[in-house]
Amino acid sequence: MSVVLVKLSERNQMVLPKEAREALGIKPGGRVVVVVEEESVRLLPEPENWTEYIYGLGEAAWVQLGGGEHFLAEERAAWKR
Numbered sequence: 001m002s003v004v005l006v007k008l009s010e011r012n013q014m015v016l017p018k019e020a021r022e023a024l025g026i027k028p029g030g031r032v033v034v035v036v037e038e039e040s041v042r043l044l045p046e047p048e049n050w051t052e053y054i055y056g057l058g059e060a061a062w063v064q065l066g067g068g069e070h071f072l073a074e075e076r077a078a079w080k081r
Contacts, residue, residue: 004020
């Protein structure tokens with residue numbers, strides 16, 4: 001792990017350090033995903049395929065709801081009320 005201090009310009013811009021660009025595989029003109037979680041920020045390279053990237057992100061929610069089929073059955077039963 002390395003720590004690099006960067007300075008924001010007056011327009012709130014910063015240069016992504018070379019070490020970070022290389023670690024993420026970012027080329028000039030490339031894009032990064034900025035993930036903000038409370039007081040923490042993560043930079044990730046833009047995925048080539050967003051569908052594959054987000055696949056399974058809601059899995060924990062579905063497990064908590066009892067699975068997709070269970071949730072769907074409950075929803076359909078609510079329509080009949």
